[in-house]
Amino acid sequence: MKFVAVTSCPTGIAHTYMAAEALEQAGKAAGHTVTVETQGAAGSTPLDPQVIADADGVIYAADLEVKDRERFAGKPSVDVGVKKAVHDAAGVIAQAVAAVESGVVAAAPAATPGAAPATKVDPNASVATRVRQWLMTGVSYMIPFVAAGGILIALGFMVAAFAWPGDEGVVAVTGVPLADLLANFNVMSGQDWAVLLFQTGAVAFGFLVPVLSGFIAYGIADRPGLVPGFVGGAISVAVGAGFLGGLVTGFLAGFLALWISRWRVPKGVRGVMPVVVTPLLSSAVVGFVMIVLIGQPIASAMEGLTSWLNGLSGANLVLMGALLGAMMGFDLGGPINKVAYTFAVTGLATEGLAADAVQYQIMAAVMAAGMVAPLAMAFATTIRKNLFTHAEQENGKAAWLLGLSFISEGAIPFAAADPWRVIVSSVVGSSVTGALVMAVGSGLRAPHGGIWVLPLISNPWAFVGCVAVGMVVSGLLVVALKSARPSPLVQAEHEADAAAEGSPALVARTA
Template sequence: MKEELKKIREYLMTGVSYMIPIVVIGGVLIAFSIALSGVKAGEGAVVTNPMLKSMMDIGVAAFSMMVPVLAGFIAFGIADRPGIAPGLVGGVLANNLKAGFLGGIVAGFIAGYTARWIKGWKVHKNLRPIMPIFVIPLLTSLIVGFLMIYVIGSPISSLMTSLTNTLKSMSTGNAVVLALIMGAMIAFDMGGPVNKVAFMFAAAMIGEGVVTIMGPVAVAICIPPLGMGVATLLNKKKYTKAEQEAGIGAIAMGLIGITEGAIPFAAADPLRVIPSIMTGSAVGAAIAAIGKVGDHAPHGGPIVLPVVDNRLMFIVAVIVGVIVTALMVNALKKNVEVVEE
């Protein structure tokens, strides 16, 4: 059992190692384009300069590849080259179904283990040459595709509707409790469907004239990448060389409110990272709610400070949340076994 868990982590790390450059490219380009354009009250991050718009488009294109690359190379780690194409297909479907990086991880493992199973079939010698380039990718893609569309997609849709209704029912109650829940949701899948439910609800409330829901959410948005970036600086022994480099990019993304900067860390070690970032974001959001922090723009991170009410409490909430995340994750994580050169 222990050996199998170690292999699963190796498969995850294979996907993460190929995904990190995609996250860095996408996140940093988007971050710079927003930083140089600024945020408009009520509109969020608005990029109008043609060069900066092109920079953002390139970043968005890179980000769109993040989940497929993660899924494709998890499958590659399990089944070698025959797993790549089905994994990529599963990753694209995870994107289309709004299943986020967690859906991509599921797709990658389904594709990898299915492809490896089909590789083990006893077939006629005349079929062997086309197995890795035709039979395995085709059958595996069909299996992954049908499972993603008919088994995984429907529960995700139902869950999102239920979460939205729950948030609506809570919006007239305790602001701190609502902030705790929304902060945890923002961090849970870092740009995935659960994150989007909380974000879109907060953004919609701005239109209703209520900015004190977006305030805590704006704080929660930046804590996962900032917290993980700071964690890599506090204790390098717990992170691979690639993760340490990703930590610098994560800090840049966090400053501009791009939660996805924490995804490489969560994908590599979800059981330790996700609870840590959820706790940090929940704590930060709760402090922001107590301080009645308001955000007039549907965006997050320090970049929105010009349109934030009670900026001091916003900064305090972010700092506390980042410290909680960094200390918690480093307390939970073990030193890496092999330090990359």
């Protein structure tokens, strides 16, 4: 059979492309052809209309709303989450085959503009699941702003370290007004370039809370939630409520906009409801609630959290690093991993941080711990190939680059095939790395990048050493666990290889 597929995940980075590869390989193994359109962070190349026309069925492996879904109308389809395609691609292919054979065709979907923001919240899911999906919608749109802004700020500090004498750079680069830069920018001045990078990054980073709030509201109420969500997030920043305030305004704006948009109004008013009435009323209410009622209490809570973090030292920091590391290694890009990562990146948005602030150490610990699992699997497949299937050995080669780039999802194929041994090993090694990074005091102002932002990390070689220790600990542990009880899949592959080579012992035993 011929299938077309669409894959997408909330961040559009790792799972999107891993699911595409898994479906293509599983389809080929089952004797089918699967052509995939990846709707990821890098954009997407639409499938050829003729390929769609020739397809027997459609596979949606997506955690976001599929763009231009109406293209596939009239064809049998299956709709699963992107992780299902990564973990059980063969099962998804089997579902698609069954859908084609049954001949059941879903109703044609309504046309959806390809440029619309994407989200996917299951209205039939439990309350807890929907809350997580709303949060992930906000986080997925926030991360690119955080990554771009954080790296630009860090680059500005790095250039400032060379442009100003001694330790003046970090302080000086933050004290130059944007108006002075506009009036006197000199392309030959390192100081001006440092300020330019810092100011650009600061502007990008300033969108963190409004984007988080706006797209949480969008996930709840669709487009009517965008305006009050962004307004509430901006007010949260203005009153000092920060990240916590953004979470509150996101949910408040979303539910308020959803309620107003469902009002039964005369026909003559319906046309202005989404353009004027809903954004006007919801923004006014969100503004009142934040400025008058809850903004200051949340700001006080944020100040208390910042003071508590800055007061941590010694064993307490190490324990926090171990906990955050364990969370990063537990579900490899899943909700728990994202909680730890979001906690770290929102700490970077705290205003007035000192150069050696604990928030930078937390970010370094989280990124280092997130690199461990894929590197450990790559290391294990290198030192003990016979404990892994041929597919895992190939995945191990790719995991080197994924791990170095801080893409924890590179270990997912291993965890899907052998969950408890891989996850236990990942948690132990990542926890060790998180604790070590806190102990050595490495700091990081950039929220992403892995080894490629090494120049932006304080105490960089200690950071690399911490990652290497965690990699070795996880790698040796997974080897030990797999050696104690080899995988039946691996044993079956070895026997098949031996039979193909004409092994006398295997032939005799088989006979």
